[in-house]
Amino acid sequence: MPIFNQSIRRKIVGIALGLIVLMLVTSILSMVMSSKVGVLLDELTNRYIPAYGHLARANIRSLERALALRRLVMTKMQSPSDEEAYTARLHEFEEVDRKIEEEAEGARSLINAIIDDPRTPSDNATLARIETRIETAVTELRRDLNEDHAKLLKQVDARQMDDARATLEHLDVLRDQFNLKIDAIRADMLKQVFFSTSQVIGHQRQAIIISGIVTLLAAIVGFAFALLVSSGITRPVRLLLAGAREVEAGRFDKSITVSTQDEIGELAAAFNRMIEQLRHNERIRETFGRYIDPKVVQGLIDRPEVTIDGQRRVMTIMFCDMSGFTAMSEGMTPRGLVKVMNHYFTVMSGPIRNNRGVIDKYIGDAIMSYWGPPFVEADEQAVLACLSAIDMADQVPMLQKQLPDLLGIRAMPVPCDLRIGIATGEVLTGSIGSELMMSFTVMGDAVNLASRLEAVNKVYGTRILISPATAEAIGSLLELREIDRLAVVGQSAPQPIFEVMGRAGALTAAQDSLRQHYAAGLTAYRARRFDDARTAFNAALESAPGDGPSQAMLDRIAQFGTSPPDAGWDGAWRMDHK
Template sequence: MPIFNQSIRRKIVGIALGLIVLMLVTAILSMVMSSQVGVLLDELTNRYIPAYSHLARANIRSLERGLALRRMVMTRMEAPSDEEAYAARLRDFEASDRKIEEEAEAARKLINAIIDDPRTYSDNAALGRIDIRIETAVAELRRDLSEDHAKLLKQVDARQMTEARGTLEHIDVLRDQFNRKIDAIRADMLTQVFFSTSQVISRQHQAIIISGIVTLLAAIVGFVFALLVSSGITRPVRLLLAGTREVEAGRFDKPITVSTQDEIGELAAAFNRMIEQLRQNERIRETFGRYIDPKVVQGLIDRPEVAIDGERRVMTIMFCDMSGFTSMSEGMTPRGLVKVMNHYFTVMSAPIRSNRGVIDKYIGDAIMAYWGPPFIEEDEQALLAGLAAVEMADQVPALQKQLPDLLGIRAMPAPCDLRIGIATGEVLTGSIGSELMMSFTVMGDAVNLASRLEAVNKVYGTRILISQATADAIGSRLELREIDRLAVAGQSAPQAIFEVMARPGALTDAQASLRTHYAEGLAAYRARRFDEARAAFNAALEAMPGDGPSRAMLGRITQFAPNPPDANWDGAWRLEQK
């Protein structure tokens, strides 16, 4: 720890500062959790409950419309007929008729707002079905009643009261059917309201419990921290005494651990320098091999000019990131988090190495790797990167089961998954850094694009996204699905992006149906035939419920409803954020 590398006086000051930091962390965590509860509560009060209220009013509007219809008929039946009163009744009927659709549309907007809000967890599949059922019920009501209303008005005008009474009874039957559908939808929506309420209550209880645990943990950590720092003052003295006895006995293979840089630490460092030189070469070789891929080391030995001058090559770059890492890390101890991350990196690095990839670096919870000459042939790199990504995705179910056992808990604080972005293009390879420390790495647009594609997985709900160049290089050697034409942040020209679905010939019937319907929807979407696109994407969701790209495209079509794109629209989507 850095505090051990200070003078004794600064160590004491460091103890006080550490305790203050722990207090601030506890306070910030409490505020963050309170904010999360506020977001859930806001959604419950401003979306769930109003949506249910709109559905309830739709029932009332249906009854009002039936009453207005009867009043209109009774006015026409009066002798002599009052045309002005009849016109007024007709306007009342038409107004009540429009209000049903207005209430249904208002409910649908709120439901879609819940689905589109990424800040809160909700049963989006159930809400999506409710949205479709509302739309279907209103459409069927409009379709079935239009002809009957016209027929009734003709019968009333012709004074055919017997036939008019039969038509009116049929209209009542249709209205009752509509009311029963809305009642069923309201019941399902009420279930969602109760679910959201339970989420708020659960999150409140969780915030209280976690705040208490974190406060207690901060107190324990603060005490342990102070104990460690105080013991760190006397520990180097004991180690130096033990090392001196080892030297006195003629054993020079046990250096002293230098944990401070005060006067005692300097004395211990001088003592270590006397015996460290004997094993220096072996230790450097072991350490170097753990931090830099052996293939890179050998390549730099064979061609050292590449590290100095750099070289341009076509390579395939991969970025892999653990989703839910922030939420997961907040609920874990530092020791548990290190254990989880080490296991995660071990599991996810194996497919990269087995497919001849080079791991460039670990960045937080992310992995950056690349494929390309001179380590592999250029025509193999995209396929090997795709195969590595598929194997990494195959490891996720086992990893999700292993992590709780690794920590000795029943379930992880937050679900873990991974997002992978792969891009192929020309990059610069060489050693980058300062005069004191260098790193052999790759740089270029392909690196930036791979990083952006990894993040874009969050938009589409996918795991593996690849660029157009990578997809062209892979061809039919993997099962791919075109997702969209996209211009990521920092890129002006859009390009097609693809999802890696499976190894060749490994698609299930549901996946094959999903890909077919999605391709139909994507073609209709780009041709601005949004009704056809909506139907195709809904068919894709029926084949594979919860498919992220289909839901994303349906949400986008909903956004286009009030503001359709221009006539010269190229069908591409542009992301302004990284």
């Protein structure tokens, strides 16, 4: 069967095997040549250079020997004679004398090892001559020196100083002759070191060139083979890519036609089936996207099991209500009311969507929305909810100007404003309802608390109140003010509630002063120091005239003047109505 009619799997495996074989050939060749370079380098490092070092040290030893001999003679010539010192000098002289032969023998051993190693292309004839010359030089030196040493010692013992001096001069001549011979040998040995170095460099360069050529050939062969095999794949893949780009752009009206006998044909059929399913899903999204938040629609399509079974998650819930809606709706026609409410919901829904919130439902003039996994990360849900509330509050002045123009009147019957409550806690998420109709929503204490906090704004004259769990999750990312410790309807234990004043670092000097005076008043209030609390709350009103919480606390303190709290009062306020 021709290779181009094989499956893609076999084509790819064939290409991979061919490249692996070429890679193995290249690797083996590189290892063989690198091994040869390693042998040459090892010989240069461990034989040639150390042998040259032995010869160089032999010269030094000869000078040390001459120095030791003079010290020996000087010790012998001292008066009175110190035999112990003389013996020590004699021992030192013999030790240095012996080292000359040891260095020469070390050099000869290394040279012979080079000659005996058949793996390296050394100049064995020249090396053999060098080894012979070393042996001859040492032998002649030893033969000439032994006689003169004995003569010198006798002359020193007999105090024949002139004769001893002549003998020392003759020994110096012999030493110089020996050093000249060793220098000549060293020069020849250095040539061999350079020869070995050139061999290493040459083989290394040869290994690099050959490896490069083989690698290049392997790359060319592999590329040519891959190009031939892939030529039958690229065209249908391009068609698939073009179809995928159409889908990415949101166009699901085109199918692709690919006629091949391999997996590409199967992929084309599967791609066409996928496009059909995407068309179906898009119709669902378009239909339900106007009635349910698109994020929820996507979740219902992607993970239906989660929406059916339900899950417990920590989420942040927001309730937003329009103040004065009842009074405003009484003076409007149904058409005008619908027009106002649609515009109101459009303006207030924008910040929620922009901060990745999910709008759960519209309840009369109220908006219920939530933040949390899987739509946003758990550690950012509270901040996003509060940022949405701030953005919604920022829309109020513009909305107050737009509504009269929208209705064609000079002014609204009653001013409109917002009340927002936000709470964070564990809720049940899932599809709730009957067998006939269901709604994907959230249920739990956090939902009830958010609804209660929205209503509590009426008591304190605030816009945005949040629960302590929400405040804790926000930390220092926003500017908050503790308003009171409150037990809303349905709760037995009071908990602190907070007002969102603005983004971090955005407070004016007056707002910062308001927060400080209010905090001082709240502390005095809870400690039953109502006079101090009244002073602090009045100071807060001076910083921000019309501050609702400060006025509410002053009214409460005035009420305590006629009906003081009981002895077990804990500084908290309990709501007895919604």
